[in-house]
Amino acid sequence: MAIRIDYSNMMDGVVAGGVPAAEWREAATQFRSAYRAVEQLRASKGIGFFDLPGDTALLRQSTDFAAERAGRYGSIVVLGIGGSALGPIALRTALRPSGWNELSDEERGGLPRLYVLDNVDPRTVSAILDRVDLPRTLFIVTSKSGGTAETMAQYLIVRERLRRAHLATPGNHLAFVTDPAHGALRPLAAREGVRALDIPPNVGGRYSVLTPVGTLPAALIGTDVGALLAGADEMVRRCASDTLTENPAGVFATLQWLSDTQHGRHVQVFMPYADTLRDFADWFVQLWAESLGKVRRTERGVDHVGQTPLAALGATDQHSQVQLFMEGPADKTITFVGVGRPGASADLEIPHAYSDIPELAYLGGHTLGELIDVERRATAGAFAKRGRPNLTITLDTVDAWHVGGLIMLLQIATAYAGSLYGIDAFNQPGVELGKQFAYALLGRSDASPDARREWDALPKPDPRWSV
């Protein structure tokens, strides 16, 4: 069981335009400062995600709930958006059989389906609510603040549906995942007789997949959440070094930061070669984008920082985006995630046929697992040859332990990167103005009057600029 990073293809000498060896050596000092800053935050309890693997009481909230309710649900529906949705979706795709929700009850071993309502499109919300059998459904309302408009709107609709269905005990069909003390959901839990599980106050939405935000839905559909946290725990241990080259999260963060700020690599393509990690890439995108895309205020003034993450999937996107990554502007790094070859039983052999047709003949005798692995290596090699820096994270296999480790690797790396960029990786002030505008338009009683005035003062659509 191991997670390895090979970053040869990030380095100048291997790849033209990569990080020069001298710059890399010097960065060890900057990393040491970043490491200490993060350790300090951690020690002062400013950030809590490092400590989740050891928080057995919190994990037990999820596993006890899942054990207690075993067999009672055919469907779990998460009402959540952003950090409340991306983790549960990523875990389902990575750790449950392919097409989980399309499998029969028998194929799922009697475990429930898992839907995640991550938007407020009425068409989708209607479709899911019409599809599930309400008496055998659990709705998990996930919002740390209890003020997320999309999630609260869904909750109000679901609550009404449950009433109309005359389901006597709402607590059998609802669970809340929220702050232990603050916010609008916590008092509602008591008032409505609904069980509420905790998101620790010092764990923000995009760092919360290892809290009940992720572990409750995962446990309910039969994921080994203990192994998930054990993998994360091992990664915390591996990252307990202020020596850059020994700390995998440090290596990842420092390479991306240098590439962005010193070499113009403003975009990071995150490209797993495994369908299981397709949705994991979207989880990473939120983590990196929302943590690092910030206004930085220094003595020299204000600037705007943050590398733009971009999700891709191999081999699929070789036929979509790789042309741009290879020949377009040299403004990208590529993070490949490779997976050790599947065991023979899980692989598929390509039969020999058409020995007279060169486009087909060479495929026979290889396996699909071999093909996807060869394509990843060939693409990484081609990028290297063309001066496009890339690194490869390799998991032995996609299981709960490795996924837990990968989650923690990237979370720790994001914290280090925040310190390297000189910004706060744990807030998101940039979404506030849009929220205030929406509150003003919807007539929220405590909406900021300034926001209403600012909205009214915006230039109106100009008919000259319309077609």
Place this chain on the structure above:
Amino acid sequence: MAIRIDYSNMMDGVVAGGVPAAEWREAATQFRSAYRAVEQLRASKGIGFFDLPGDTALLRQSTDFAAERAGRYGSIVVLGIGGSALGPIALRTALRPSGWNELSDEERGGLPRLYVLDNVDPRTVSAILDRVDLPRTLFIVTSKSGGTAETMAQYLIVRERLRRAHLATPGNHLAFVTDPAHGALRPLAAREGVRALDIPPNVGGRYSVLTPVGTLPAALIGTDVGALLAGADEMVRRCASDTLTENPAGVFATLQWLSDTQHGRHVQVFMPYADTLRDFADWFVQLWAESLGKVRRTERGVDHVGQTPLAALGATDQHSQVQLFMEGPADKTITFVGVGRPGASADLEIPHAYSDIPELAYLGGHTLGELIDVERRATAGAFAKRGRPNLTITLDTVDAWHVGGLIMLLQIATAYAGSLYGIDAFNQPGVELGKQFAYALLGRSDASPDARREWDALPKPDPRWSV
């Protein structure tokens, strides 16, 4: 029925750092040249996608096939990748009820499910092949060249499965979509007794969704492909003007090109506010990325061009990526796609409740359709206020006519943009090296010996740069 573009928020004066009015006026001349270059390509039959809406014979290949085979299949499985997969997936998500493959036979009106195998991950391929009932399944093998390694590997596996199932007539379970004369699949069709539908030689993969690549699977699952082409036809007509401000595709292309090359907006976020268009965004990403991400060779030397497209979804990604778009580097434009409000029957009202809790009280009485619309407008306004240029494409509704029009709008815009950037928007030379490396590694008999030598000469992974 209409598609409108409002680009007020792209213009300086409305948005700080937008396109100045004088620059916009001057661009009319450059657009006129681009328009003429594209018209010339079209007249010389160098590109064929403009003419697809009028090609009733080609459309009839799909509709006749679908009519003839009606009622025979429970599942359609497309074997295809890139341009052969993204179109069919986008059409299914946009134009069929939500969660199509999870609906019962009755809910689907007896129409088949549609799976698209767009990767060679053995786990997914096994799962789909195990799930479908082979005697009631049609596999559509889509590859213009017949040389796509991933698709051909899948075909060999499927062919063997059909044999082992003793399904006497492979032609009942297979269809090919390929070049009318060239490539490896066309002769196989005759040899194996399989019906082959055409991709016109002058229509490349990423411009092929309105050929049988898209129309065959769409027709088989009950989409009104006639309306799809009618919408596209109307857009061709609307774009028949060399006057920039009258040509919607011209407006879109020229704004993005100016923003990228004159104002450093190197990333275009494509962000529909409708779950139905979630997969459409991925279709657009391929179109824009693979068409425009190119090496440009001029008298002044070689450079690397192309705006990087990035798919997002509203309101969902307000909680994931909007922080970066708002406060990160000012290197992006945002393309919103809005949809006219759903009819009352398709919308969901949010019930009044909790009048004492401000986080919930204001939502009651609004609808989800209103909420998602308000969020789009609030986000666009906030971007404008913060100097982040954006435009909004509005569809009255998401139906076949409007989706056909949107497809054609973006395809024509991509052709214009190719001319504005001074590159060939219809080739993809950058993916060749990776393919050659893969052929060499897999032992394809006619693999380039140069590629093998280049591969062997690549620096090996360096243990110093591994953790």
